Amino acid sequence: MCVFVCLCIYLQIFIGNSDTDTVVQHKLPHSIRTRYMRLLPLEGSPKGGMGLRLEVYGCTYKSDVADFDGRSALLYRFNQKSTSTVKDVISLRFRSHQAEGVLVHGEGQRGDFLTLELQRGRLILHLNLGERKRRSTGRSSVMLGSLLDDHHWHSVQIERFNKHVNFTVDGHTQHFRSPGQEDTLEIDYELSFGGIPLPGKPGTFLHENFHGCIENLNYNGVNVIDMAKRRKPQIYTVVSMNLYNSTVCNILHVDYTFKTI
Numbered sequence: 001m002c003v004f005v006c007l008c009i010y011l012q013i014f015i016g017n018s019d020t021d022t023v024v025q026h027k028l029p030h031s032i033r034t035r036y037m038r039l040l041p042l043e044g045s046p047k048g049g050m051g052l053r054l055e056v057y058g059c060t061y062k063s064d065v066a067d068f069d070g071r072s073a074l075l076y077r078f079n080q081k082s083t084s085t086v087k088d089v090i091s092l093r094f095r096s097h098q099a100e101g102v103l104v105h106g107e108g109q110r111g112d113f114l115t116l117e118l119q120r121g122r123l124i125l126h127l128n129l130g131e132r133k134r135r136s137t138g139r140s141s142v143m144l145g146s147l148l149d150d151h152h153w154h155s156v157q158i159e160r161f162n163k164h165v166n167f168t169v170d171g172h173t174q175h176f177r178s179p180g181q182e183d184t185l186e187i188d189y190e191l192s193f194g195g196i197p198l199p200g201k202p203g204t205f206l207h208e209n210f211h212g213c214i215e216n217l218n219y220n221g222v223n224v225i226d227m228a229k230r231r232k233p234q235i236y237t238v239v240s241m242n243l244y245n246s247t248v249c250n251i252l253h254v255d256y257t258f259k260t261i
Ligand SMILES: *[C@@H]1O[C@H](CO)[C@@H](O)[C@H](O)[C@H]1NC(C)=O
Pocket: 159, 160, 161, 164, 165, 166, 175
């Protein structure tokens, strides 16, 4: 039995058993979250009398969600005045119906900055490592995705090592080299999520705030929303927001017998 399974962006052919009762297992190389799964049987036993029994096993999925109403932001405050990193990994999922909004922002006095924002339904990552003249050659912006303000979940990952950056949106990766003289990213005081609060002016923000949900926000191994839920002192919320959990575990069984011709 040979079955073709289509998981939207993910296509794979699975070879099944050729006798009556051997169980064949296939493990997917990546985790997938999907609403629909499409099975296309390609061929069956030449003896006829095709049947298929399929069990799809999911795994526990822990979800920490923060709801941003367009006036809120989460600030992750560093223990030291400033943090300097050679390597960064930021990942999150978001859903929004607004085409503009800041998801992540951090900056330092040296001139470094990292901003991830939605602009006209596309994601833009601005990154600069130690280049002072911001608006000359130093600014690096990479754009990915489109129509991301469709109220569906989208996943984002930013991986940086020195000047090398992999920026991934919904499985599509763009690799680029950031400008600047330095290999480190220096950010002062805090990293903000959902908006860029103006220092000394409570309730005032630079740029448009994010409006929607952010799930599983991870900054260099720190689960920011989980920390906010536990009211850790490193996390500061600008305007209170809803924080919630959900744990999903799915096991799906499909039994199917094909019509014999
Ligand atoms: C980017 O992705 C490539 C290919 O998967 C990998 O070899 C490289 O180490 C990644 N770079 C970073 C900075 O994560």
